[in-house]
Amino acid sequence: MTKVISLTSIVDDTYDAYATYEELEIFTKAIQRWDINCPDQLPDCMKLCYSELLKVFKDMEDLMSEQGKSYRVQLAKEAMKQVCQAYFVEAKWLHEHYMPTVEEYLSVAFVSTCYPMLTIVSFVGMEDSITKETFTWAFNTPKILRASTIICRLMDDVVSHQFEQEREHVPSAVECYTKQYGVSAQEAYDEFYKRINNAWKDMNEAFLKPTVVPTSALNRILNLTRVIDLLYKDEDAYTRVGDSAKTSITALLIDPISI
Template identity: 45%
Template structure:
């Protein structure tokens, strides 16, 4: 028997209790004003001598990257350590060139007698992480040809189409970026309104109904779009058309956001979650629902990894914006609600970044 919602009743908040109208969670007080913002004076500022020393160290690392042979264990371990320390953005070009060279000679390098499993596995991971497609079964170069270099995107393409002056071109670029961002925000507002109707009518939707709305209300589709606005000439109108058409990587990131949020929020949030919808529709226990959603989250991570193996559609910096959104949710919602509860691990993470930072 199909589960149709009852007729929508008019929503009125006149004479209503504010908390009943909001139907929201009572979160912990914000820790920003009480703690972090009062510690801003502790954030380190570099003196001229320190800045000069940091520049010297950067050049030493850059020189080391260039001079270390690509087929050596030292080279792949050096790249791995630089990435893990969070300073790879200083050496993007050198790392990209090195990993491209390692990829081109992958079979030859793996055939060396002095290779151990550690070196082969590390080389394999770094190359895959960079977006090059390698066989995961036999630790050898796949049959695919080397992926083409990144597309060189520039304003000239749009200039040719619209025949505008440089100033007019800048105005046009700003207009279409804002247009796509606003369109995504409109979708978000409509999704919030739909969820509000479910709450006021005490309606628990089917999983299909819920996910069609909740993937939007999770805001990751909107954030994937707005995160591209300030990326400069790397991002074109085609980039925004791509992201707003919900490509696989964006949808996968949204699935991770929604399901991880709903799992840690089950029994705490005062609205229907994916847990409630799945349990009602399938007559399932909470444990079974958790198991199913963990499978879907794992599948979404595999989809994201797959998108990085075929980066012809979009440059890796664009894909990284979407990946990093998924990483944030994984950090905040693994085992607990680190976003809604300020007393969890999130406070320690922010303190490490803002109060006691390591200058990199």
Template identity: 40%
Template sequence: MLKASTADPMENVKFIDTLLRLGVFEKFKDGSVGKFKESLVDDIRGMLSLFWEDYDFSSELSYARERYVEVYTWINSLYFEPRYTRWRIILTKLMVLISILDDTFDAYGTPQELQRFTDALKRWEISALDELQDYTKVICKAVLDLFDEIEDEARKEGRSYTVPYAKDAFIGLINNYQAEVKWCHDGYVPTFEEYMRVAMKTSTYDPIITTLFIGMGTIAGLEAFEWLQTEPRIMTAANMIGRIMDDRASHKFEQLREHCPSSVECYMKQHNLSEKDALHDLKKKLEDAWKDINEECMRPTAIPRDLLLRILNFARITYLFYKHGDGYTDPDPYMKDDIRALFVDPVRM
């Protein structure tokens, strides 16, 4: 039996009617309906699987990693309080789309297709879809829809002024993805410093944290968004952790195919080092980044501490996912037990 979305009977009727009009039940007639019924409302995975199915990502984007459970785990570390339920869903959708974009720029799209896609996204107009390939059209539509949702929620809270900051951070991510595509296409290996200027931005912290701030309410006022624009030290350190942890875990697999060089390859080439020695030096850079984060969290600042802790928690969950390997791409050996312990297994008293 389909579980009710609220205790209000009228709201339940509206909910079921919406599902019928969307054709949701038709989408789950292939045998996965049991899983769907079990988790639709009370379990956030149901809502996220609905989001995935609504755009038919599985068939339209067969190359993309279906990782909404892992993404939700990631976002839950940032927004765990009950009052942020709505924004937790929004932020999870955003990270799902960023994951799809990462796969698209990393391993699927041609430079020409991706440039058209980038140009279309920058317009923020539905008419831009007409110029795109089918697969990029699906992604662009999902992005536009999500940012409409973000704008609607922000407007309800009287915070429409925050949305342009999130859009700018998102376009910044896309621009840097495009820079990595060019490096890959040209066979160019940048210096470590040049690489990090771009790749720290593709660690995804900027659009995630900026959108997270929107959902934090009045504690994140205009000054908080302006502060993010200055690339504060704590964000630089968090981006450093995100990029190096990811590269250490995934660079060997990525280099088996045509791929942009990672921080490991860039550092090895620039300093003429072995992989072992390069990883040793990068570990020291990680340690320095953690020191920077600790110092920024401890010293007096005009930015509310609660906002700083969200950035700290983003770095923490990144470390958890990548400390033993690529726990995002291959969660079974690295993250499955942690996710089960967090969301499934009861806490023993």
């Protein structure tokens, strides 16, 4: 899980800031093929990233094959392909100077949060109660997972969009909303915080109603969402780690309260 998150961050930065549009087109097609021989066709700057990404999933596959669960990794690969395809759509918007509607933006950005993919990856090594049906459930974006992506996308965009727009960057939900409705950034923030609060209610509801999947699967989604709440509460502490995030992480992992 940690390796996937780390490599996804590198892939995200590649699409977001470092590669040309033409390079991204080649890279995205290579990801869709998922072929270890593809690096020969990639720009030199992308070969290592591509190879390491495939290697991480191959290591996962080797481990899960011993347990007869290699299908889980195949599904995780498909989720990763979806992420890269979403990244490329955003790169195309930037390349064409296209401003999507907020609905169009969110339909893509919910995938590019990586939370649907990370949810799938988090299921890969879990107990036998996690079945093929659990993965199918997750791929169909249940209410709790959609709520998680709403929280992730909107919290991220609210605190990071001003810094990101200082350079060429795909418009965030804030720019899309203000452009579409002719309102101020503050009015967009107010609307998004309402949506975030409603999304937390949807997440709570999922734990109060009967569910077709184990509670352990719901807990993975909840805990991933808690990470976002920590990192994007008042600032983009994932991109630029400040004192607030350091204090919270120290309190959580180094100096926890004794029970």
